[in-house]
Amino acid sequence: MSGKTTIYDIAKELNITAATVSRALNNNPKISKATRKLVLETAAKMNYEQNKLALALKSGKSYNIGVIVPRIDSNFFASIIRGIEEELYPKGYHVIICQTHDQEDLEIGNINSLLNAQVDGILMSISNAKLEDNQSFQKLLKKNIPLIFFDRKKDIKGVSSVTIDDFKGAYDATKHLIDQGYKRIAHLSNDRLLLIFKNRYLGYKQAIIDNGLEFDESLVIETQSKVHEGKKTTKILLDMERPPDAIFSSSDFTALGAIQEIKERGLRIPEDIGIIGFSNEPFTKFMELSITSVDQSPTEMGRITAQVFLEEVNNGKKIKSEKHVVLSPELMVRKSSRREN
Amino acid sequence: MSGKTTIYDIAKELNITAATVSRALNNNPKISKATRKLVLETAAKMNYEQNKLALALKSGKSYNIGVIVPRIDSNFFASIIRGIEEELYPKGYHVIICQTHDQEDLEIGNINSLLNAQVDGILMSISNAKLEDNQSFQKLLKKNIPLIFFDRKKDIKGVSSVTIDDFKGAYDATKHLIDQGYKRIAHLSNDRLLLIFKNRYLGYKQAIIDNGLEFDESLVIETQSKVHEGKKTTKILLDMERPPDAIFSSSDFTALGAIQEIKERGLRIPEDIGIIGFSNEPFTKFMELSITSVDQSPTEMGRITAQVFLEEVNNGKKIKSEKHVVLSPELMVRKSSRREN
DSSP: SSSSEEEEEEHHTSSHHHHHHHHHTTTTTTTOOOHHHHHHHHHHTTTTOHHHHHHHOOOOOOEEEEEEEEEESSHHHHHHHHHHHHHGGTTTTTEEEETTOHHHHHHHHHHHHHTEEESEEEEOSSSSSTTOHHHHHHHHHHHTTOEESSOOOOOTTOEEEEEOOOHHHHHHHHHHHHHHOSSSEEEEEEOTTHHHHHHHHHHHEEEEEEEOOOOOOOGGEEEESSSHHHHHHHHHHHTSSSOOOOOEESSSHHHHHHHHHHHHTTTOOOOOOOOEOOOHHHHHSSEEEEEBBEEHHHHHHHHHHHHHHHHHHHHHHTOOOOOOOOOOOOEEGGGGGOOOO | OOOOOOOHHHHHHHEEEHHHHHHTTTTTTOOOHHHHHHHHHEEETTTOOOHHHHHHHSSSOOOEEEEEESSSSSSSHHHHHHOOOOOOOGOOOOEEEOOOTOOHHHHHHHHHHHHHHTTTTTEEOOOOOOOOOHHHHHHHHHHHHHHHHESSOOOEEEEEEEEEEEHHHHHHHHHHHHTTTSSEEEEEEOOTTTTHHHHHHHHHHHHHHTTTTTGGGGEEEEEESSHHHHHHHHHHHSSSSOSSSSEEESSSSHHHHHHHHHHHTTTTTTOOOOOESOOOOOOHHSSOOBBEEEEEOHHHHHHHHHHHHHHHHHHHHTOOOEEEEEEOOOOOOGGGGGOOO
């Protein structure tokens, strides 16, 4: 075995949970004498050294971490979760997931459910920015349960976050469309009370202005990140008196709907209309007409979120500090926006 | 008032039932926002401290349900979870999800984590059929915690299941390829220790035999449900001395990889080679070359799984019976297998 033995290795060896190993090592009376003896013997055999983390985690810790996301059926959130798991499993944690479907009551309910499930921390991407009171979040903070936001955040004192530079992602995408010769670029936006969508809108707007194009607010439409919504919204755009010649969408799913509508009308992509999505969902690459999109390195985002959590746990209650990590997005240029020269 | 405030005190104060108070405190969507607000305000005024864990220990209920799936990033499993949620939320339950990535140790770890999280039941699709002992499952059964399998099951006494007729799905798909004139049909299989993949293999084989074609075992290759694995396996098939003229894949992801390899070789689909996948993932429909696939009505599967759980909970400990629901799959014929006549 390479590297240090962790409680996870011992747990695996004995086919018991990391929590049981931890309790046994910490003389928790809940653990039988026989189990404790077995754990201690195995720990000795495997040259386990009880490290700071193990010492910090006294009995009462569940080794369960709660992750809350708007939806699990997007590659973006699934990849973030994968990154979180990859970072936390080797440390003996288990990840349990809840989804909110962008519903406020489910978001509050999920936080309560995870609290009842005795999680050691909650890593989440918020669904609802309108949530007036931060009662649920405050409850976590009062209990000294680490709370970390990823991607969709809210500014709350004492809460760390890991996000990407959405402004830059949108700016680069729009600039690329301008460089390809598109003149009238529409933007399919989303609920701009959420910072990520607000920043994508602002990045788009700034690129338009910086490059001397006319900024036309009527070309910006707020919609939802769903294929059929993208189709519906694109209908509106194409029926305009002066329709756009390109669309920058804040979501790949909306971009896919836009493509369906454009094709049904017999228009050509990218010759007549250019399209860019956001998130680099796998289908954008797999399609014959591959879709230009903005990659957000979600696995990395998950890993870093988990690392920030571990730092907070290791710091214990001594240091209360916020950490804000901002990752840089990358434009993946594909067929849907590349005009042949 | 002596002692701690209970939900009964709040109910009495507001002249409503304790059940309503409980639902309001648990964010049950059935309760109106006005009522919820009133209950929360009254609870705060009466210094009610919600200790759901204590309540759970007393009533034996946490209203948390654990769902374990191999992966969350497939539309199939995400839709099953959606169905489970749609059925259980209105009953006041919250759903917490774990994924196993098809790893045995994670499967065992997840079951233990959910047990520690005090779930009222576990609904799961197993990852590892090789798991020799059923120790983790027996632990659940001994604690009288309902366990229900969906899609990927194992035969364990006392455990109900909801599956689809995989044999029929595979038989219909293969029969359709034969009807379209394909003569040498390969099968991309998967770990056949899992019943679903074994039954898809058997359905394929039976259709070949029933229709007087030669059954050639060398055309059956076991692979994993991943795009790059499908590509790799298809390479092997196309390099054979007598390559196949059609592929029935037990996974849409593998089918997608097969298509990539076939196209790279300049072969035409469906003219030269026909392709069918399994699961009806959304991308099969969205692609320009849409992929024929087998629909498993996953949302329905999730709903029924939740209903079976509720039945078991309502029956209590009185009646111990197994229930096995088998749904019928539906072949969705698309471009990848439909030869123009």
